[in-house]
Amino acid sequence: MCHEADDSLVRLSLALPDEAATLSLGARLAAVLQPGMSVWLSGDLGAGKTTLARGLLRALHYEGRVKSPTFSLVEVYSFSSFNLYHFDLYRFADPLEWEEAGFREYFNPNALCLVEWPERAAGCLPAPDVEVRLAFSGEGRVAELVGRTEAGRRCLQRLVV
Template identity: 50%
Template sequence: MMFDSNYDLKDESETLRLAESMASHLFPGMNLYLKGELGSGKTTFVRGVLRGLGYQDKVKSPTYTLVEPYSLEKFTIYHFDLYRFKDETEWDDAGFREYFNNTSICLVEWPEKAGHILPKPDISIELSHTPHGRHLHLISYTSIGTECLKAII
């Protein structure tokens, strides 16, 4: 049951607001994949999700560490940035596969760099630059992803 929606966002604050509104509709076990060129707003979107879940500290892109965990009251969010990801052995050696479970939410930037080793996403978030801001295309691939997207319309 695929569902998609599109948004034109004029600035960073609109990206944060949309991500914050999505946060309350996320559940442990969900995987969200963020796609888009450098500077398109992937980390900004993650920051908005975390703010929507009550996290107030700094949110940084895990470009060099590959993953940044955020322990929240009800679950842990794992924020991956696979831009510098080299190969599948790196994934297995780091034990990243274990982070994709029913008690956490995984937000993955640059999922295409991991090829086929990632589980299927519940929601794909595609960001792109436009002359007047950025465009956001959300696609669900599971029923829980569809419920989430329909709730923020």
């Protein structure tokens, strides 16, 4: 793992040799993220974005099936004190749909938002606290995590200790 920190940026690179490692990164993120934050999950099809979301949800004790929201655009998970919204914007085409569906209100202090394919709704989405970029590396994956807000940077600092 390499860890680079300065005032403006926290950037981590992590090797994820197998699926279990991606699930475990999701679980570690679950321990440091707070309601009100938003996390972008970037990377090609099959890079492990949904797997990471699944690891995160399992760590929050969600026992059901974690479906890819490819067709619904969003899956909603209700916890006792907050909601988790898992977006997959791969099929997102129409900014008007964003407004009409009320997705803007999903980004609120009582919600943790995970967004796959954020680049597809670039003009609509609020800036993330943490960006996770997943890429193929041999049989496994690598993750790069970047803190984009003060709160996001603090999360990543807690992730490495």
